[in-house]
Amino acid sequence: MERIYLDNAATTPVTEKVLAAMLPYFTDKFGNADSVHYKGREAATGVDRARTTVAKVLGVSRAEIYFTSGGTEANNWAIRGIAEEICLKSGKNRIITSGIEHASVLSALSRAAELGVKTTILPVFEDGAVRPKDLADAMGDDVALVSVMAVNNETGVRQPVRELSQVARAGGALFHTDAVQAYRLDIKELASLSDMLTLSAHKFGGPKGAGVLFIRKGVPQRALIAGGEQERGLRGGTVNVPAAVGFAAALEESERIRVNEAERISELCELFEKLAAGAGGVHFNGRRDRTGVVNVWAEGVEDTSLLDLLDMRGVCCSAGAACSSGSPEPSHVLTAMGLGEGRARGSIRFSFGAATTRGDVTRGAEIFVRAVADIRKKI
Ligand SMILES: *Cc1c(COP(=O)(O)O)cnc(C)c1O
Numbered sequence: 348m349e350r351i352y353l354d355n356a357a358t359t360p361v362t363e364k365v366l367a368a369m370l371p372y373f374t375d376k377f378g379n380a381d382s383v384h385y386k387g388r389e390a391a392t393g394v395d396r397a398r399t400t401v402a403k404v405l406g407v408s409r410a411e412i413y414f415t416s417g418g419t420e421a422n423n424w425a426i427r428g429i430a431e432e433i434c435l436k437s438g439k440n441r442i443i444t445s446g447i448e449h450a451s452v453l454s455a456l457s458r459a460a461e462l463g464v465k466t467t468i469l470p471v472f473e474d475g476a477v478r479p480k481d482l483a484d485a486m487g488d489d490v491a492l493v494s495v496m497a498v499n500n501e502t503g504v505r506q507p508v509r510e511l512s513q514v515a516r517a518g519g520a521l522f523h524t525d526a527v528q529a530y531r532l533d534i535k536e537l538a539s540l541s542d543m544l545t546l547s548a549h550k551f552g553g554p555k556g557a558g559v560l561f562i563r564k565g566v567p568q569r570a571l572i573a574g575g576e577q578e579r580g581l582r583g584g585t586v587n588v589p590a591a592v593g594f595a596a597a598l599e600e601s602e603r604i605r606v607n608e609a610e611r612i613s614e615l616c617e618l619f620e621k622l623a624a625g626a627g628g629v630h631f632n633g634r635r636d637r638t639g640v641v642n643v644w645a646e647g648v649e650d651t652s653l654l655d656l657l658d659m660r661g662v663c664c665s666a667g668a669a670c671s672s673g674s675p676e677p678s679h680v681l682t683a684m685g686l687g688e689g690r691a692r693g694s695i696r697f698s699f700g701a702a703t704t705r706g707d708v709t710r711g712a713e714i715f716v717r718a719v720a721d722i723r724k725k726i
Pocket of ligand 1: 356357416417418419420422449451496498499500525527528547548549550556557558
């Protein structure tokens with residue numbers, strides 16, 4: 348059976364171009380980037396070039412780019428580092444985030460709370476967005492860090508990063524943004540608004556297990572992984588050279604097609620919404636920002652039966668974040684938006700990427716409409 352892949356917020360295929368850039372670093376240029384001989388220099392050159400490319404796209408300096416094993420590690424690093432380097436050492440003992448963050452931010456923050464860090468979780472509303480006014484009300488002299496994502500991975504809703512960053516910085520706090528789903532926005536601008544910023548390669552055509560944490564110069568940080576002198580002593584372990592090279596190649600390509608893609612993806616979202624509405628009694632979760640995610644609920648569907656039926660009929664989509672699927676709990680994002688438990692359980696996330704065609708979207712929506720009708724008949 349033909350499979351229609353509409354789960355690009357979970358992951359995307361590695362492009363041919365990225366694969367070709369990575370391959371030599373597995374075999375011919377296999378060196379340890381820290382070795383002082385020729386083979387080491389060859390690998391180090393690959394990492395150096397990758398770092399330069401990423402720094403250029405973000406408009407920051409090379410020394411501010413740290414390669415990680417992905418978005419999850421980068422988010423853990425951003426939160427835990429500030430918790431340990433600032434919160435537990437000074438009167439600035441509080442971190443503020445939102446209720447719709449990725450599990451890696453929320454879990455890292457729970458760990459920090461166990462160590463004695465105070466936390467504030469900002470509310471979101473039915474539109475799926477954080478209000479800068481709520482951040483302003485929550486601010487105080489004791490806040491070390493504000494961390495709010497740029498685009499939510501379950502709803503595609505853009506968060507008001509510019510305003511949030513202004514409020515955080517005016518209040519003397521640092522600002523971190525999880526920009527993993529924001530690669531179709533102006534990342535340079537996002538970086539300029541941030542003191543730390545997280546990216547992950549596999550969401551934009553790069554390999555899994557490859558991420559970046561941008562840490563602005565002067566931001567107190569400590570190693571998440573203690574070890575050698577790699578990544579300026581802040582991230583121990585032999586550098587994953589193919590991953591760094593693949594990250595940079597994917598980011599460069601994503602940036603090159605970004606403006607056209609943002610427009611095309613927005614049209615795909617609109618098309619999907621129009622066709623899916625044909626099922627009747629259909630509600631879209633969150634403001635329709637058309638960043639590449641359509642999160643939809645069809646009345647009468649209050650469990651994962653629709654998701655299972657779509658999979659059986661060849662459509663790959665999800666009930667929310669891939670990392671929390673398999674969990675019996677309804678999505679924490681939809682719940683934080685105030686949606687009822689049944690709606691949160693029955694909602695489906697469709698997400699589009701560079702490899703998604705109009706045909707995929709049209710067929711996916713048609714199958715959705717038929718599957719909804721079939722489920723309703725059985726009820
Ligand atoms: C996928 C994702 C992550 C985690 O990135 P990994 O590289 O898969 O660990 C973090 N935040 C958001 C918003 C994501 O979509």
